[in-house]
Amino acid sequence: MKLRIMILSRNWCFWCARFREIMLDAPWSSFDLAMSIILILRGTYLIAGFTMLESAYTLYKPLAGIMGLWAYSWVCLLAGLVQAISVLWPSRPPFEWRLFARMGVCFCFVVFSLNQIANVPPPIGAITHLVLSGLSIWSVLRTSHNGG
Amino acid sequence: MSTESGDWLTLLQWAVQNPEKGALALVLLAGAWRWVRELRKDWKDDTHQETFTEVLMKENKELRAENKELVHELREARSQRNQNHQANLDPDRKR
Numbered sequence: 001m002k003l004r005i006m007i008l009s010r011n012w013c014f015w016c017a018r019f020r021e022i023m024l025d026a027p028w029s030s031f032d033l034a035m036s037i038i039l040i041l042r043g044t045y046l047i048a049g050f051t052m053l054e055s056a057y058t059l060y061k062p063l064a065g066i067m068g069l070w071a072y073s074w075v076c077l078l079a080g081l082v083q084a085i086s087v088l089w090p091s092r093p094p095f096e097w098r099l100f101a102r103m104g105v106c107f108c109f110v111v112f113s114l115n116q117i118a119n120v121p122p123p124i125g126a127i128t129h130l131v132l133s134g135l136s137i138w139s140v141l142r143t144s145h146n147g148g
Numbered sequence: 149m150s151t152e153s154g155d156w157l158t159l160l161q162w163a164v165q166n167p168e169k170g171a172l173a174l175v176l177l178a179g180a181w182r183w184v185r186e187l188r189k190d191w192k193d194d195t196h197q198e199t200f201t202e203v204l205m206k207e208n209k210e211l212r213a214e215n216k217e218l219v220h221e222l223r224e225a226r227s228q229r230n231q232n233h234q235a236n237l238d239p240d241r242k243r
Contacts, residue, residue, distance in 0.1 A: 063168070099183065107175045110174055114163060114167035118167065137174065137178055
């Protein structure tokens with residue numbers, strides 16, 4: 001029994017160490033690239049059919065009331081483009097540039113995440129948005145001069 | 149404790165009801181925190197480098213002093229050897 005507990009605790013520590021390694025040391029560029037693609041596509045989609053989206057989905061009504069979905073679509077597209085350029089740049093861009101790009105992505109995801117959580121009942125996509133916004137906040141926090 | 153949790157709940161409610169303001173505040177806070185931390189790290193590294201330079205200069209000074217002493221000893225030894233050599237030569241000349 002004692003041995004089993006020891007094995008379990010060792011396994012648990014192993015998983016913890018692996019999780020820590022992924023969150024702190026693993027390259028984050030694939031996540032950045034995925035986020036930038038999502039935002040570029042979302043921005044394009046909103047620009048193409050924002051009036052339809054505003055009238056068809058009550059979910060985005062609170063957002064539309066504040067800044068207008070038109071503005072959000074441009075913010076998403078620009079944030080996605082800046083992040084894509086930052087990720088695809090041949091050499092590592094300066095710290096300030098990478099931080100700014102990640103902050104833009106983080107803003108877009110947190111806005112949509114909070115908007116979806118505010119909806120009663122929250123749509124199923126709220127979970128995805130919540131996780132992605134959490135990870136994008138983490139991406140801002142783990143940005144450093146020497147990588148990250 | 150309950151007042152604190154109530155405050156946090158109010159803040160969370162406000163953030164959910166105003167998603168753009170909540171997101172902007174959160175992002176600016178996270179970005180500023182990260183920026184300040186990097187600046188502090190840079191400043192610490194600079195300070196560390198300064199002390200390292202000071203250590204190097206101190207070591208250089210000590211080595212110079214040691215070198216000076218060694219040169220002085222070497223000169224003394226050489227003059228002593230010359231004197232001995234002269235003393236050995238003198239009896240031959242007397243003959």
